[in-house]
Structure formats: C-alpha cells, structure tokens
Amino acid sequence: MREVFQLELEEVQDRLVAISELVSISIDNATQAFNNSNVALAERVIEDDHRIDELAIALDELAINILARQQPVARDLRIVVSALRISASLERMGDMAEHIAQLARYRFPEKAVPKGLRSTFAEMGRLDVEIARKLTDLLRTEDVKLAEEIRNEDDKVDELHVSVFDKVLGETWKGEPVATVDATLASRYHERFADHAVSIAKKVQYLATGDWQQPLEA
C-alpha cells in the first residue's frame, strides 16, 4: 500500500513537472510573440493554454482520487494538498502567458511593445522564461537553491515592473493611450507570472525543508 502511494506521489510530481514544462514553453513563445509581433506564435500559445488547463484539471482529479483512496496524513497529506495548489498556480501562469500572447494578436500588424520599452520588456520576458525553467527544475529536483534564485529573479521583475510605470508616467513619455494601456497590462502580466512562480517555489521549499508543519501561505 505504502509503495503504491509512493508511486502515486511520483506520478503527481511527474505531472506537475510536465505542466510546468508546457508553461515554460508557453511563456517563451508568448514573450517572443509579444516582442516580435509574431501572431502565429501568439495563436499557438492561446491553443496550448487549453492543453495546460486540461492537464491541470486531470492532475486535480488524480490528487483528489489519491486523497480518497490513500487517506494520507502529515507530510504526505501536505504534499497532495500542495500539488492541488501548485497546479492552480501553474494554470494561472499559463493564463498570464496567454494574456501576453493576446496583446500581440490584438495589435497585429502593429507592434504590441510600446516604443521606449523594447529593452525593458525583452528583459522582463527573458526573466520570466528563466524563472519558468528554474521552476520546472525545482519541481523535478526539489533543489531548494533554485527557490532562492527564483525569488531573486522575481525581485528583478518587480523592479522592471516599477520602471515601466516610471517610464509611462514620466515627462518623456510620448506614447498614445494604446501604448500606455499595453505597457500597463503587459507589465502586470509579466509580474504576476513571476509572482505565481514564487508562490509555488515557497510551497516546494516548505515541503523539502521540513517546514511543512507551518501554515502554508495561500
């Protein structure tokens, strides 16, 4: 029974890694679509988001099924409950990638990236992609050093997010309202993407370091 349970927990972990990999591909495609006005790539991200949603629902069903059959307690229970929360956050990360892709599609054939913010969004995109890759590795290896790195990179994303507002509210900003709207939304989506990764990283860290007795932050 115990052995079956361990195999099931591995299955949960493998599926989280698989969803995280898809999210990682989606944010890579989405930021490319956004930065290069690639509408075909944007549409792929939008399609792939359905797949991410389906996999997250299927994983939740597996987790509920494990709760019902195995009735885990203590750390094992927290692993399964955490999996439910991690899948919800991964699903939201997929949504953020989709939103970024949609901005590229809405504005096509115009560029979605506002002038004067090209390098900022290139850097935010690069950081989000790196965060997503590290998150996949963290879920696979439970190497908590990666959780720390994700947090540091999220700090950089937050700084860039603030710098976007400094720019559009500054005296040199010449953007039309559409550029201001796009900058605001795109920056928010990039920032939220990274936030969700940090929230997942914290959960993995709690479980890996034995801090799981502490109440988990939502």
Place this chain on the structure above:
Amino acid sequence: MREVFQLELEEVQDRLVAISELVSISIDNATQAFNNSNVALAERVIEDDHRIDELAIALDELAINILARQQPVARDLRIVVSALRISASLERMGDMAEHIAQLARYRFPEKAVPKGLRSTFAEMGRLDVEIARKLTDLLRTEDVKLAEEIRNEDDKVDELHVSVFDKVLGETWKGEPVATVDATLASRYHERFADHAVSIAKKVQYLATGDWQQPLEA
C-alpha cells in the same frame, strides 16, 4: 464520528461565510475609497486585507486537519477540497479590493478615478459589491439561484471592462498617461474580483446540484 464530521463541515462553511463577509465589506470600502478619494477608508481596506489573509490561512489549516482526521471520501471530500479552493479565491478577492484601495491612496489628494469614467467605475463598484453580497448569501444558503445572478452580474462587469478600453482608446479620450494607467488597472481589478466570485459560485453550484462527480474547473 459522522456527527463530529458534520459539525466540522459546518464550521468550515461558517468560516467561509465570515471571510466572504469581510471581503464584501472590503470591496464596499475600496470602491468608495476609489470613487471618492477617501484615503482613510483606503487604509482600512489595506489593513483588513491582512485579517482576510490570516483567516484564509487558518481555514486552510482547519481543512487540512479535517482531511487528516476524518479522511472523507466522495462528496464530503469534494466539499473539503472545494473549501480550500474557495478560500484561495476569497483571499484573491481581498487582494483585488486592496489593489483598488491602493490606487486611491497613491493618487491622493488627486482623484484616482479618471475623468469621463466616473459613472462607469461607480457602476462597476456597485456591481462588485452586489456580487460579493450575493456570494456571501450563496455560501450561507447554497441557493444556486444566486450563482446564476452572480454570473449575470459578472457579464455586466465584463461589458463595463470592455467599455473602459473603448473609452481610453477612443478619439475623445483626453486623459494623461496616469489616468490611462489608473483606468486600465482599476478596470482589471474590478473585473478580476467578479471573476473570482463566479469561480466560487460554480464550485458551490457543482456541490449543491450533485454535479460534483464532474471534474471541477480550476
């Protein structure tokens, strides 16, 4: 044992109702703070958000505790798992109220509501407050008619959200970039607030109507 479990489920439900009530007060205060530039009220919302977060964490701990001790299956298990998800959504609704309040505080003593959008945001705020109140009633009574009403009101919020973009991207828009940013963010927060309510309403509806065998949407 069964009776204890039923009492515990009632405790979970009571706590969800209590958090939902606080969220309802917060969105009422937040939209008033935003629409009337009331910075004291904005600060109250920001303080109250900590309380909402704490209650959500405590509820999650109770739910996990029930899973560990009572080992529920079938519908009972889904009720407890749904409570975890509902508490996460309520916590996010509290965050949205806080974000709306923060806009009022950032811009003070200037008005945060952009000119030309006063009536739109008054109406969005009114709808969000109504949605929050109905959500509290839905959690208390499980009257699924309310779920339908929440969905209809969310549709109206979505229409207003679209109308905000029509306005700021239209030819008559004379707002400074700061007004464009505030309109974009405020509209997004109001819309997300209502979305979370719909997602909670769906979960209550599934549980109340016996559709709980279906996979729950994330």
